[in-house]
Amino acid sequence: xxxxxxxxxxxxxxxxxxxxxxxxxxxxxxxxxxxxxxxxxxxxxxxxxxxxxxxxxxxxxxxxxxxxxxxxxxxxxxxxxxxxxxxxxxxxxxxxxxxxxxxxxxxxxxxxxxxxxxxxxxxxxxxxxxxxxxxxxxxxxxxxxxxxxxxxxxxxxxxxxxxxxxxxxxxxxxxxxxxxxxxxxxxxxxxxxxxxxxxxxxxxxxxxxxxxxxxxxxxxxxxxxxxxxxxxxxxxxxxxxxxxxxxxxxxxxxxxxxxxxxxxxxxxxxxxxxxxxxxxxxxxxxxxxxxxxxxxxxxxxxxxxxxxxxxxxxxxxxxxxxxxxxxxxxxxxxxxxxxxxxxxxxxxxxxxxxxxxxxxxxxxxxxxxxxxxxxxxxxxxxxxxxxxxxxxxxxxxxxxxxxxxxxxxxxxxxxxxxxxxxxxxxxxxxxxxxxxxx
Numbered sequence: 001x002x003x004x005x006x007x008x009x010x011x012x013x014x015x016x017x018x019x020x021x022x023x024x025x026x027x028x029x030x031x032x033x034x035x036x037x038x039x040x041x042x043x044x045x046x047x048x049x050x051x052x053x054x055x056x057x058x059x060x061x062x063x064x065x066x067x068x069x070x071x072x073x074x075x076x077x078x079x080x081x082x083x084x085x086x087x088x089x090x091x092x093x094x095x096x097x098x099x100x101x102x103x104x105x106x107x108x109x110x111x112x113x114x115x116x117x118x119x120x121x122x123x124x125x126x127x128x129x130x131x132x133x134x135x136x137x138x139x140x141x142x143x144x145x146x147x148x149x150x151x152x153x154x155x156x157x158x159x160x161x162x163x164x165x166x167x168x169x170x171x172x173x174x175x176x177x178x179x180x181x182x183x184x185x186x187x188x189x190x191x192x193x194x195x196x197x198x199x200x201x202x203x204x205x206x207x208x209x210x211x212x213x214x215x216x217x218x219x220x221x222x223x224x225x226x227x228x229x230x231x232x233x234x235x236x237x238x239x240x241x242x243x244x245x246x247x248x249x250x251x252x253x254x255x256x257x258x259x260x261x262x263x264x265x266x267x268x269x270x271x272x273x274x275x276x277x278x279x280x281x282x283x284x285x286x287x288x289x290x291x292x293x294x295x296x297x298x299x300x301x302x303x304x305x306x307x308x309x310x311x312x313x314x315x316x317x318x319x320x321x322x323x324x325x326x327x328x329x330x331x332x333x334x335x336x337x338x339x340x341x342x343x344x345x346x347x348x349x350x351x352x353x354x355x356x357x358x359x360x361x362x363x364x365x366x367x368x369x370x371x372x373x374x375x376x377x378x379x380x381x382x383x384x385x386x387x388x389x390x391x392x393x394x395x396x397x398x399x400x401x402x403x404x405x406x407x408x409x410x411x412x413x414x415x416x417x418x419x420x421x422x423x424x425x426x427x428x429x430x431x432x433x434x435x436x437x438x
Contacts, residue, residue: 235365
């Protein structure tokens with residue numbers, strides 16, 4: 001207990017010091033070679049989750065080293081189109097006695113088109129402002145689980161090229177990071193360790209895609225999962241682009257998502273975007289979520305494309321990409337789910353009266369999340385769904401994070417998962433987009 005109190009005090013002090021110091025501490029582990037595979041053996045010859053390299057570092061918060069060790073692992077995974085990739089995950093070791101046979105995989109909401117903002121680099125002390133601030137903030141979400149003794153696995157969900165919002169890649173990197181953490185030395189995790197998934201917003205993308213993909217992509221991991229907790233979930237990106245269009249806070253996420261999907265799937269949007277749209281897309285290529293939002297408030301889809309493509313579904317590559325990213329078109333998870341969603345998006349400036357969309361939390365759509373939860377229930381998945389009608393995206397993270405601790409502890413304790421199935425209100429259609437061109 002004394003070590004836990006000491007760690008909590010150091011975390012508080014580091015946050016304060018980082019704020020006062022402008023987050024300018026020099027990086028302690030700026031070895032960029034670690035983040036790439038340099039072996040002579042073809043990467044494709046390794047099995048998904050194979051360990052390619054390891055190192056032990058101190059956990060850095062706001063650029064300041066804490067007395068907490070992190071095992072970082074370079075491992076083999078795959079990108080959104082199934083090509084082999086080398087990615088990094090970080091296993092944060094609890095400062096006190098670690099739990100035996102239990103661990104948590106936390107998916108970060110670093111939401112960036114720059115690999116510099118990846119959790120693994122921030123934990124190593126490679127501080128970039130403002131993007132690198134997010135993994136620092138997330139220490140508050142990780143710390144309660146860490147202080148209970150859970151090793152925390154934190155994958156770079158977006159992969160080595162920062163493929164923002166590419167759900168299938170998030171799922172693969174998350175599942176393969178668990179495989180890697182289970183075989184690397186010094187993590188306290190092995191092939192029989194039970195795990196829970198949790199993450200909010202961008203982290204919910206990784207959490208839900210991992211849970212949905214696990215039965216087919218990683219059945220060895222799926223049988224060890226006790227549940228997945230998430231909030232502020234992106235379900236159908238085609239809907240979200242319409243929802244945030246023209247909003248004062250969240251409109252800038254649209255060009256970022258387009259850039260991420262283009263990067264992940266090799267899309268050429270040049271024939272469709274306007275001159276100003278091309279400039280916007282070029283400008284966000286290395287942006288963090290904070291930079292992207294600040295650069296493009298109030299932007300609309302119509303401002304990004306040529307007049308003849310005012311309807312997004314008139315662009316065939318767009319339709320193909322968003323249908324691949326629609327969780328409603330993917331199989332249901334087989335593990336219990338806890339899903340929390342806000343509906344007070346008007347507090348963050350996004351109106352909730354767009355036809356076929358309805359209320360949301362400002363960036364994520366409540367009706368889409370409800371439909372997905374109901375779909376999971378219909379397939380036999382146990383789902384606890386909680387809706388915060390008067391909270392927006394940022395605010396909903398607080399009750400979700402608080403409730404997640406107890407929910408995850410109960411799953412490890414073997415208690416029956418609570419269910420909202422049968423009482424979740426109807427939502428929006430999650431049918432795939434239909435190409436409207438000729």
